[in-house]
Amino acid sequence: MDLALxxxxxxxxxxxxxxxxxxxxxxERVAISLDDPVQGPFLVVTRNGHFVTCLGRGMRAGDLPIVKRGELDTISRQVTRLREKMVLAKQLGGERGHARLLRRLLVASDSVSREEFLAVAAWEPLLGPVFLDLYLAMGRELSLQGPMLRTRRSRRAQDEEVLHAYWNLLHAAGHMALLGAITADREQYVSLTHQHRGARAAFSYPLTGTGVVTFILKGAWAAARLGRLMLPDYKQALAEDVSFFELLDTLFALLAIGIRAKGTRAEISKALRAAPGTARTPQAKRLRDAMGREVQLCCEITAQLLEAPAEELEATLRRVGERYFEPDATNADDPIREELVRTLPLMSWADGITDGKKLLLSLHLIAATARRTPEQFYLPGELAEALHEPWTPAKTWMVLDPLLKADQAGRRRDASTASIGRQHPCPCGSGRKWKRCCGK
Known part of the structure; x- marks a missing residue:
């Protein structure tokens, strides 16, 4: 009776x-089951929501289509959750604040505060698939722009505009990855990638492929939030990745998925331990021939971190955060310092991949953040505003440099380990001739 009322x-x-x-x-009419889908009781309503009659237990709904009680409860919870979040969004953004907040995520994307992120996240029940679609489109654009910009060092005014646009796009993609992965509608991702299943194992690569800590963490967290849906494709990628940094992206995602979904750890650990000796493509075999020791170590460390105690991972994160401060026992319990210790390491634009220590730290931070909520990557409003620095071209170069160094090291290694004809395919796997790629 209460539910009917x-x-x-x-x-x-x-x-x-x-x-x-x-x-x-x-x-024209629908029966809503308040308990048993056959025995009832039922509410009979019109398709536009007007009440017609009630049917007691044991009375039949005839040939009317039936909304079962489980479906009713699920939809009701979603609507209630949307209403609660819309109230929060209104409180944080004001009557006309939503457009302003969305705009900030796109054009002032490096200065978004925790409150602003939460206010936009309130739209997730309604716009979750839109956020996801936006991230996929931004990822494609980043994959085109990043390699091009890494080879340019011009200081012309128009190039500064391009560098600033790339900076905004990269941060906006990070926001959209988090917002899109929050969505309860996981199957929307399957729908969006239906034509390109291989793209599912590259979901996080536009972010993790930058080699920069904050984007590595956001990409891995988003892959983990989508969870089991991603697991088969990332496992397949372990044996098919054609470059070391694609393999790292796969390891980052698998680590985050395993940490977040405990039931997947044994399956992921088994795949990781088999990966150094498994190659399904010639390019994957070439990678293992050239970097077998590195591949083995990375897979082994990732498998070990799957079983690391949460307290140990959190302690590692805090040790990194403490490095931002001078040792000072009198401020140890300062709540602002506590906030900064926990959050600043997750906002770092530092290189996270190009040597063993940096890579190990990135793996620890992924494991420490995979279970937590996405607002962990943002500072509260006053702190975000106080610490924000205006953009300069040097900031974009700081983001572009890790993979530029990696590209150069890879080309030197390839050139030293094989004698390649100018007309031969380039060993980096690009599909171009050596003379037009790494041998250029």
Missing amino acids: ELYRDPELLRAVLDAATLPERV
């Missing part, structure tokens, strides 16, 4: 249930 007094909720339920087209 709730639906009667809340026509918006009832219409939301009818809109979201799986029903045949052009039906």
